[in-house]
Amino acid sequence: MIVLEFKAYGKPKxxxxxxxAIRTAKFVRNSCIRYWMDNKGVGKLDLNKYCTVLAxxxxxxxxxxxxxxxxCAERAWSSIVRFYDNCKKKVPGKKGFPRFKKHCHSVEYKTTGWKLCPDKKSIVFSDKKGIGKLKLKGTWDLWHFDKKLIKRVxxxxxxxxxxxxxxxxxDIxxxxxxxxxxxxxxxxxxxxYTDSNGNTVPNPRFYRKGEKRLKFxxxxxxxxxKGSANRKKAINKLGKTHLKISRQRVGEACAKRIEHAKILARCVVRSNDLVAYENLRINNMVKNxxxxxxxxxAGWYQFRKWMEYFGNKFGKVTVAVNPAYTSQNCSNCGEVVxxxxxTRTHVCQCGCSLDRDHNAAINILERALSTAGHVGTLVLNDPNAWGDLASTVAGANLSQQVDSLNQESPSQSERGVSKLSD
Known part of the structure; x- marks a missing residue:
């Protein structure tokens, strides 16, 4: 599954x-949550039936x-299932009880309610909301795909x-x-990041660079x-600034912008048969x-998701290892230092003197090799480890996508990647 994104142009009406339509979608989703709260034993099929009652x-x-x-009912049910799963797994802390959405930014159609124009440069929404024909502008070409392959819009x-x-x-x-x-x-x-060969990639610090403008x-x-037209304009300006920073970091922008995490991950995976990285718990780390x-x-989470995505696509091995003591252990003799x-330099009594991150990268690779076995076997990742994060499961809603839904084209050119190649 891939997700292609286009800018839509229409009239103010x-x-x-x-x-x-977005407000209606939010209403249906919240009504399904309320129906589940008030009625014990409600399932996914019951929520679909309840949509007819609401209509x-x-x-x-x-x-x-x-x-x-x-x-919309499927979105509500996905939040309910996530809550049930967290309860069964006994996740510490809050279990994510389904809540009503205050802000909603999207509406999703399945196989009806829309129609592509013959030139595939416009789309017509045919429900009674009156959206009508929207022009599409983007870098991807829909001519390569049959309409039957489009499962969601x-x-x-x-x-x-x-x-x-x-x-x-x-097929990706x-x-x-x-x-x-x-x-x-x-x-x-x-x-x-610092790799096991001693090479480093500078941290772009997109948020830090844009922080001054954000504060302004x-x-x-x-x-x-509050409630004035000028405040709405100011909020829109602030939102655009946040959007620009997130696109730079995550790689949700068009090809002319910086797609940092995506380009780096693609280059690393294509250049190696096995990529080892730390299995970091970002949610715990940001509590500091x-x-x-x-x-x-830094965007470590997005970088990891893209590595797992490209690892599955190119048939390469990506291994997440336990980061414990990777910085303390000596990569030469194994002694704990x-x-x-x-302290940014690792100095051991055995004579090993390396940059702290370089030493950790070597330990990460050795730990991955001891876990994955011989590289030539190319034991692939479990698709479930990345499928719900970086691709769309057949029949699943688009709300299950990654933060950046603008996936790469199946015939993505090597633009940008050549700048990072060896």
Missing amino acids: QYSAIDE KQFPFANELNSMARQA RIVRRADGYYVQFCINT NESVSATGTTIGLDVGLKDF YQRRVSRKN HCLAKSIND KKSLS
């Missing part, structure tokens, strides 16, 4: 219709396509406009010749009167208020 009771809900209402509202996403059921695997090399990666705040727009928002901003700014975070 059409944008108002999209906003109304009969509320005329504005009946205006939304029936399959779009079912997609989603309209997303962002700070800089509206987007249409297509979920396409197609590509054959890449073996390189015979392995690599271990140690991510950090000083450098984005945040002050403008706070100075405006002194480092939380820097950790989130305790050091604080401020």
Whole structure:
């Protein structure tokens, strides 16, 4: 499965219709959550049936396509299932009890309620909301895919406009010749990562660079009167700034922008048969208020997801290892050399003297090789380890996608990647 995204252009009346469809989708989703709370033993099929009841009771809900209402029920059910799973697994802390959505930014259609124009440069939404025909602008070519392969269509509202996403059921695997090399990666705040060969990639620090501009727009928002038109304009400016930073970090932007995590992950996976990295618990690490901003700014989580995605696509091995003592143990003799975070050089009595991150990357690779066995076997990752994060499961809703839904094209060119090649 891949997700292709296009910028949508229409008239102000059409944008108002999209906003109304999004509000209706939020209403249906929240109503399904309320129905589940008030009725014990409600299942997924019961929520789908309840969508029909809502359509009969509320005329504005009946205006939304029936399959779009079912997609809203599926979103509600996915949050319920996640809560049940967390309870069964006895996840510590909050279990994620389903909550009502206050803000919603998308509406999702299945196989009906929309139609592509013959030139495949426009799309027509045929339900009673009055969205009509929207022009599509993007770098991907829909001519390569049959309409039957498009399983979902989603309209997303962002700070800089509206987007249409297509979920396409197609094979994403590509054959890449073996390189015979392995690599271990140690991510950090000083450098984005240091590999087992001693090479480093600088940390771009997108949020830090844009923080001054963010504070400027945040002050403008706070100075405006609540509910005023000027406050809405200031909020929109602030949202666009946040959107630009997130696109730079995650790789959700078009090819002309910096797709940091995606390009790095693709280059690393294609260049090696095995990639080892730390199995970091980001949620626990950001509880340190002194480092939380820097950790989130680095984008380690997005980088790992893209590595797992490309590892499955290219048939390469990606191994997440336990990070315990990878910085303390000597990569040469295995002796424990305790050091604080401020100590950036590893010096051992055996004569080994390396950069702290370089030493950790070597330990990460050795630990991965002892776990994965001989590299030539190419034991692939379990698809479930990345499928729900980086691709769409057949029949699943687009809300289960990664943060960056603008997936790469199946015939993605090597633009940008050549800058990082060896």
